[in-house]
Amino acid sequence: MQDRRKFITKIGLATLAGMFLPEKLAAMPSFEKRRTLKAPALNGGDTVAITSPAGAVWDKEGIDTFAEILKSFGFKVIIGKTLTEKFGYFAGTDEFRAKELNDLFADKNVKGIFCMKGGWGCARILDKLDYTVIEKNPKVLIGFSDITSLLIAIHQRTGLITFHGPVGNSGWNDFTRDVFLNVIINGKAITYPENPSKEEKITCIKEGIVKGELIGGNLTVLSSLIGSNYLPDWKGKILFLEEAKEEPYSIDRMLMQLKLSGVLQEISGFIFGKCAKCLAEEPERAFTFEQVLKQYIEPLKVPAFYGAMIGHIENKLTLPIGLTIQMDASKGQIMLLEGAVG
DSSP states (O other): OTTGSSHHHHHHHHHHHHHHOOOGGGGSSSOOOOOOOOOOOTTTTOOEEESSBBOOOOOHHHHHHHHHHHHHTTTTEEEOGGGGGGTBSSSHHHHHHHHHHHHHHOTTTEEEEEEEOOOOSSGGGGGGSSSSHHSSSSOOOEEEEGGGHHHHHHHHHOOOOOOEETTTOOOOHHHHHHHHIIIIOOOOEEEEEESGGGSOOEEEEEEEEEEEEEEEEEEEHHHHHTTTSSOOTTTTTTEEEESSOOHHHHHHHHHHHHTTTHHHHHHHHHEEEEEEEEOOGGGGGSSSSHHHHHHGGGOOOOOOOOOOOOSSSSSOOEEEETOEEEEEETTTEEESSSSOOO
């Protein structure tokens, strides 16, 4: 903390404060998104790779298990070197992890890239990715949690539709497999849930049906990117979020960050998936997660609901970031208007 209070740092912060007032954060210079790109659908016989662009992988058995899951879809599997590399809590240095991801996109034989785990570290490699190579070699990239940084930044810089879905260590039950199969391999324009009354209960915050480009991911990760040029213009977007193991006051703080930066005021629709284990340590002295969420979302007066199968849970949707969808808040439905792969 003392280093941050040094005189030269004070001058730097004062200068930045004058340049970027809170109400201007959402309008910081950004790279204009290119035309929307769809990766080719994956097929049996395709070669796919497993990488770890964030946290170190300590469970070798888990790597083998995930490789077998991918092989069950008919894929040939390449195990990235990051899965056995250790650099503190990272799967190798920032340069090492970025190079592997760049090389996998450049490799014409690799048709899809799967992330083994999240943790922390993806934001540290955003400035080291070769977005030109990625744009010229569109392919499926899937993950969630900390992978949110990659999914949003790559879509923003290249136009490539990326996929918020399961990672290697998150479990692949029948529900998760079926949705992945329909979206990534069959290329279906799915609607979930098809029969809302028969699915897990959702809570509607504001009724309505809206169309828009779907953007989102983990709340902590997304809010940490505020002020960078890796986020999109939020006007008209449908924002989806998920979180885990955060107390309501922490959710409150991050949603306030999205509000102060102008994100929430621009969106046309809102979806919150699950907030797993988001309970207050002293509930008698706190708001619930649901109360905090409604305090921020109800005033927006846009279609909104929570309870979708998104997040650190067993049943997990595969959602295309950058695809235009339709959402029905009263039913808690998410409808892909077209296939997300080519």
